[in-house]
Amino acid sequence: FIFSLLSAQSNEYQKGYIVTVSGDTISGYIKDEIRTKIAERVLFKTSADVTEQSFRADELASLFYEPHFYFESVRVDTKHGKAIRMLRKLAEGAIALYQFFEEEYTDYIFIKSDGERLQITRRDSMARLGVYQDQKYTGQLRHFFKECPNIALSQGHIAYSESAMIFLVKKYDDCSFIQEGITLLNKKRKIRVKFGLSGGLNRHK
Numbered sequence: 001f002i003f004s005l006l007s008a009q010s011n012e013y014q015k016g017y018i019v020t021v022s023g024d025t026i027s028g029y030i031k032d033e034i035r036t037k038i039a040e041r042v043l044f045k046t047s048a049d050v051t052e053q054s055f056r057a058d059e060l061a062s063l064f065y066e067p068h069f070y071f072e073s074v075r076v077d078t079k080h081g082k083a084i085r086m087l088r089k090l091a092e093g094a095i096a097l098y099q100f101f102e103e104e105y106t107d108y109i110f111i112k113s114d115g116e117r118l119q120i121t122r123r124d125s126m127a128r129l130g131v132y133q134d135q136k137y138t139g140q141l142r143h144f145f146k147e148c149p150n151i152a153l154s155q156g157h158i159a160y161s162e163s164a165m166i167f168l169v170k171k172y173d174d175c176s177f178i179q180e181g182i183t184l185l186n187k188k189r190k191i192r193v194k195f196g197l198s199g200g201l202n203r204h205k
Helices: 002-006 136-144 162-175
Strands: 013-020 025-031 041-045 053-056 060-065 069-078 081-092 095-102 105-112 117-120 125-127 130-132
Touching (some): 025 060, 069 095
Antiparallel strands (some): 013 025, 025 041, 041 053, 069 081, 081 095, 125 130
């Protein structure tokens, strides 16, 4: 199931922008690739007819490309240890929610406004009697959301899906004393920027 999701990208350049670590925003086109590739490096053009540039995850602060793909550079746990990767950002508010693709797996990262964070993963495996379904993430989530009784004390199954994780962040925001409100970043929108001509960089703060 994960493989079909990762393989569904267009592999074409889409309108968007990158934000460098120095704070410059550069409009152009970003290659819509398999998420495992974007996590480590981003292919970018300032216009459709120029040679692409390659940026490592630690060279960018964030990026966006149409119709609804936001990414930010975040330090995460990988199979090789801690590293900076470009993660798709799904929501922000009292908690920021990110999605991280590594090989055939999908991790979710939650970061509270005070800096507390949780990275969950699900690693199902084959067992003698069939498929072993890894459910450790459910206990991790209930502990992380302990300030919110509606989540911490719930007994129902928590699905391991993008929509279920967004729902948890919404519930936390509803019961959080911070009451920041939540912004969903997986909604379609068009960017409104002017693109550079003849390959020139159009930088703006």
